[in-house]
Amino acid sequence: MxxxxxxxxxxxxxxxxxxxxxxxxxxxxxxxxxxxxxxxxxxxxxxxxxxxxxxxxxxxxxxxxxxxxxxxxxSYKGSKGERIKEAINHFNAEFTISDIERVCPDISRPTVYRVLKELKDQGLITPVEIGRKARWRKL
Structure with missing residues (x-):
């Protein structure tokens, strides 16, 4: 339906x-x-x-x-970190690293981890669940 x-x-x-x-x-x-x-x-x-x-x-x-x-x-405009941040800004709810990888398939997982850590340290995102099924949420 x-x-x-x-x-x-x-x-x-x-x-x-x-x-x-x-x-x-x-x-x-x-x-x-x-x-x-x-x-x-x-x-x-x-x-x-x-x-x-x-x-x-x-x-x-x-x-x-x-x-x-x-x-x-x-086209892929901007640095990889900026593209990851832009992808995160477009998520309406919680997101996972896999969600970011779907939007930015050419960016390595270590780069995604680095940007997530930066955003967490800046207080812009917070983990909802950690570990293998890690999920994040914007603040």
Whole structure:
């Protein structure tokens, strides 16, 4: 049903990129946002914003993946650190190193780590979860 509505309003990325696969990759966040959005539902005081931000993030990730696949990324302007910072600024919710790597596929993981550390030291981002499934959030 979601794909049908997206198609109806001109968002056809779902024809080329599996939104279901992207949601499956982030199913923990999916269920957390569903839970957060449904709190107070019976009283009519629920907040759809967490789910909406998550869903728009999925759509954005799908368009970025599509762009990578067809090679329409016009140019890489600026230093690698600046490009990583710009990518992070475009994330609406939590993000992972893999999310950054999808947007900046030519930048090495050590460079991503270095920029994340700089941003953390500057108080611009904070880790939500550390370790193998590390997630970050903008402050």
């Amino acid at each position: 979601t794909l049908l509505l997206l198609y109806k309003f001109g968002f056809e990325v779902g024809r080329f990129i599996s939104l279901e696969k992207l949601i499956e990759k982030s199913k923990e966040s999916y269920y957390e946002t569903l839970w957060a959005s449904s709190q107070g539902w019976h009283e009519g005081q629920h907040d759809l914003l967490p789910w909406l931000e998550y869903f728009l993030g999925i759509i954005l990730a799908a368009y970025r993946e599509f762009e990578e696949r067809v090679g329409n990324i016009s």
